[in-house]
Amino acid sequence: MTLSRKCVPFTPFDRELARSTIAIVTAGGVHLKDQEPFNIADELGDLGFRLIPPGVDSAELMVTHHHYDHADADQDINVVFPIDVLRDLEAEGFIGGIARKHVGYMGYTMQLKAMYEGTAPEIAAEIDKGSRADAVVLTGG
Amino acid sequence: MRGVPTVLITVSPEVSAQMRPPRALYPKGFKIGNSLGRPGMRELQRKVLRDALGLLTENTRPGEIITREYPDYGEQYDPPQVKTGK
Numbered sequence: 001m002t003l004s005r006k007c008v009p010f011t012p013f014d015r016e017l018a019r020s021t022i023a024i025v026t027a028g029g030v031h032l033k034d035q036e037p038f039n040i041a042d043e044l045g046d047l048g049f050r051l052i053p054p055g056v057d058s059a060e061l062m063v064t065h066h067h068y069d070h071a072d073a074d075q076d077i078n079v080v081f082p083i084d085v086l087r088d089l090e091a092e093g094f095i096g097g098i099a100r101k102h103v104g105y106m107g108y109t110m111q112l113k114a115m116y117e118g119t120a121p122e123i124a125a126e127i128d129k130g131s132r133a134d135a136v137v138l139t140g141g
Numbered sequence: 142m143r144g145v146p147t148v149l150i151t152v153s154p155e156v157s158a159q160m161r162p163p164r165a166l167y168p169k170g171f172k173i174g175n176s177l178g179r180p181g182m183r184e185l186q187r188k189v190l191r192d193a194l195g196l197l198t199e200n201t202r203p204g205e206i207i208t209r210e211y212p213d214y215g216e217q218y219d220p221p222q223v224k225t226g227k
Binding site: 018075085095127133134 | 142143145146147148149150151152154157158159160162163164165172173175176177178179180181186187190191193194195197198203204221
């Protein structure tokens, strides 16, 4: 197994979870039904991402991704994008709140450099400005 | 930019380990497409998410993936392996 030679991008977390706001970023191809689906026809992958608002009805979310079996996510989006689960944890006081922005992208690409140098920092910038997230949960498919 | 703390929930621990994620949880035996568990298993989904978020406050080693077992999940699956050699 070859390990990345880049340094581990570790950011310390010095807060209490019960006072923290959490965002979800998923590579599972999640987006709103009325947003443009990811382009699965392009063999190189789709470098775009979709912003998902905090008040979203989970029934309004769907998956466009052809590199994993998302039949279970089609039934219950929380298996890859745990927005309702996050609401439960907020209600029980485990976390402080839900961030103002969440992100779905398609975690399959043959354009790794463009994903690493373009899409990833763009997503990080979205989270950094205006989401008020203190921490992010990342999920794949 | 100070950076944003992250925690990854992965069902492909070998694949994810290559990227050396700052903090990561592998719910053992979960299949791809089931990062939080199976559809409708909300209590299990809550448990997995609490455990993942909990890693933010634990003294984990950056780049290491923490494996936890969740018997409630039911049938277990083998994760994808990273091919070795060239």
